[in-house]
Amino acid sequence: MWPYPIFLINLKASPDRRRAAVEQLARQGLAPTIVEAVDGRNLPPEEIARLVDAEGRLRRAPKPLSPAEVGCYLSHRAVLEGIVSEDIPQALVLEDDLLATGELAGVLQAIAAGPMPPYDMIKLGISEPQEKAFTPILPLTEASSLVRHHNVVNSNLAYVITRAGAERFLGYGRTIRYPVDVAMNRTWRHGLDILAVRPWPVLPNPAFASTIGGDRFEAAQQPGTAAQRLERRARKAYDSLAKRLDVGRRIRADAAWRRAHDA
Numbered sequence: 001m002w003p004y005p006i007f008l009i010n011l012k013a014s015p016d017r018r019r020a021a022v023e024q025l026a027r028q029g030l031a032p033t034i035v036e037a038v039d040g041r042n043l044p045p046e047e048i049a050r051l052v053d054a055e056g057r058l059r060r061a062p063k064p065l066s067p068a069e070v071g072c073y074l075s076h077r078a079v080l081e082g083i084v085s086e087d088i089p090q091a092l093v094l095e096d097d098l099l100a101t102g103e104l105a106g107v108l109q110a111i112a113a114g115p116m117p118p119y120d121m122i123k124l125g126i127s128e129p130q131e132k133a134f135t136p137i138l139p140l141t142e143a144s145s146l147v148r149h150h151n152v153v154n155s156n157l158a159y160v161i162t163r164a165g166a167e168r169f170l171g172y173g174r175t176i177r178y179p180v181d182v183a184m185n186r187t188w189r190h191g192l193d194i195l196a197v198r199p200w201p202v203l204p205n206p207a208f209a210s211t212i213g214g215d216r217f218e219a220a221q222q223p224g225t226a227a228q229r230l231e232r233r234a235r236k237a238y239d240s241l242a243k244r245l246d247v248g249r250r251i252r253a254d255a256a257w258r259r260a261h262d263a
Contacts, residue, residue: 001108002111004090007079008032009037010037013039024098024099024100030092040074043067052070056175059232062229072179080169093160097204098204100201103144106141121160121193123155123159124159126157127155144201145198156181158201168190172190188246
């Protein structure tokens with residue numbers, strides 16, 4: 001059984017989501033602690049202006065963060081701060097629009113029991129049904145494997161994170177410039193070692209729509225100045241190269257761990 005804390009992030013105004021998630025987890029013997037999410041839509045504009053590096057954001061992306069994205073960022077950050085301050089070795093963090101598969105409890109038990117390669121974070125679910133290439137590392141259950149994705153998985157639907165990983169991200173992500181899932185995946189910048197489990201043991205619940213809103217994925221309405229557009233292209237080119245180099249290095253490290261583990 002999973003011996004570490006489980007944190008379920010939930011808006012107080014969404015008791016239906018909270019109830020559905022808690023019931024699903026209970027069926028697998030998992031009892032979460034409810035963490036009240038920050039509703040960014042209720043934050044005063046001056047508070048958002050204080051929290052977000054708006055100018056830095058537009059040097060990196062063609063539109064500002066929405067209030068809901070800011071609230072989501074603050075919600076996850078509060079959980080990570082709790083993990084660090086309470087010296088929790090690792091924890092499972094969940095968003096409330098989850099659909100837990102029958103594999104979740106077994107996957108968590110395998111992660112807790114080890115042996116495991118070094119990691120800071122393990123993704124257990126994705127909000128969008130996207131195909132993502134990966135390299136298997138080791139089996140966790142008869143149906144699920146620990147893997148290394150070849151590209152980022154921008155979703156914080158469900159993940160295990162260690163205390164060291166939480167502390168590392170907090171050092172990097174104190175200034176808000178990206179959605180929290182994007183920021184947490186910038187491994188070539190902050191160094192988190194992020195693995196995943198496939199098939200996903202946690203899926204998005206089709207009964208609930210995202211509380212962040214679909215405008216996150218709409219085309220930019222504020223393309224910015226010529227200088228900002230030029231800087232964004234340069235940053236994108238750098239990130240693309242750095243990302244590939246980072247993934248390649250980590251895949252080689254995974255292979256070395258497998259050889260040592262199998263010896």
